[in-house]
Amino acid sequence: LILTISWPASGGSLRCISKDCNDLWKAPPNSKSANYVAEWCAHGAEVNFEVRTSVKFDEWVGIGFSDTKRLPNSDLVIGGMRNGNPFVEDRWIQEGALWRNSKIDASQDVYNTSV
Numbered sequence: 001l002i003l004t005i006s007w008p009a010s011g012g013s014l015r016c017i018s019k020d021c022n023d024l025w026k027a028p029p030n031s032k033s034a035n036y037v038a039e040w041c042a043h044g045a046e047v048n049f050e051v052r053t054s055v056k057f058d059e060w061v062g063i064g065f066s067d068t069k070r071l072p073n074s075d076l077v078i079g080g081m082r083n084g085n086p087f088v089e090d091r092w093i094q095e096g097a098l099w100r101n102s103k104i105d106a107s108q109d110v111y112n113t114s115v
Helices: none
Strands: 002-008 022-027 036-043 046-053 060-065 074-082 085-093 111-114
Touching: 002 074, 046 060, 085 111
Parallel strands: none
Antiparallel strands: 002 046, 002 111, 022 036, 036 046, 060 074, 074 085
């Protein structure tokens, strides 16, 4: 499954150190065949993300953004297949909540999405 999204580079939990940054995070970290890879590239006022992973039909993949590196009070974008249809959701995890209790974010900031 490949999830692609664009997100504003300012505001919310997402902060870029420079205006043009590129980076990658994968799990397991030093694997040549990682199970989860998130890559991003900042271009001025937006950041483009691509998340790649293997999931079963009707499962989803997500990426989260937090000022504190903790789940509560963080932005989360999930995407996948639901009942055979692709979906992408911008969600918010409240203080004391788990990802299962995340809510659709009142501020829908992601665009140029695909699954």
